[in-house]
Amino acid sequence: MSYRSHVLIAAGGSAALLLGALAFQYLGGLAPCKLCYWQRYPHALAVAIGVLALWLGGRTLAWLGALAALATAGVGLYHTGVERGWWEGPTSCSGAGPGLGGLKGSDLLSTDGPVNVVMCDEVAWQMLGLSMASWNMVASLVLVGFWIAAARRG
Template identity: 60%
Template sequence: MTRNSLVLLAAVGSLALLLGALAFQHLGGLAPCKMCIWQRWPHGAAVVFGALVLLVPLGVGAVRLLLGAGLLAALTTAAIGFYHTGVERGWWEGPSSCSSGSTAGMSTDELMEQIMSAPLVRCNEVAWQMLGLSMASWNMLASLLLAVFWLMALRRAA
């Protein structure tokens, strides 16, 4: 495969994951949590990096920089997906701003405050899954595959 075909696969892959997430949200009525939104930003960046490599005439150094940035974007969203998966599975606590915490030892007023300030969609609850994996887990796996495409493209640019 050529460098450009690998970049196209990686960028279109990120675009497909973004469009899929938006379809689940707007067509399927599945509201995203805060960490779901975090996972979208690196995909958007990867699409931009891929478009720049493919559509703008650039020097070798700039192309390598953009390919490295695409690789970093894919690894970043994979890392967020891994962290989110861990929060969903109870391996560790997520951000207090989007996860339900313990109510042990809370007064009635503190409990009411927690309830009133809780987000509508919690990061530690799996809203959708397939084959035992949540959307965050699938995003992590797909993003790792996209990272391989970015890395292969970067090696071809060397």
């Protein structure tokens, strides 16, 4: 396969994963958590890099695409670890927060706090025992391979 084909598959794969995430969100009703959003940003960057790589060519852009795909795989691994309890997640969206002990009664009854917070340490959907974060990690690692193959041909 050519440089162009590898870039199309890699950037197209990131675009497909972004569209899939949006479909789960808007068609499936599964609101994303903070870490889910973090996984989307490198995919968007990889799509932009892919457009530039198709237009300008070159190994550097392909390596940057690989780095973007690797970044989203890394966040997917981190999110998977939070979901499985391997490590603590952000206190703003996981059960690792400071707890209720330091709060006053008025704090507990306040309506000024965040509403509808989606927890990062709860699995909203899974297939074959893997969560969406895990599947994102696996798919992103495959995309890293396509970016590297493009870089070698560029």
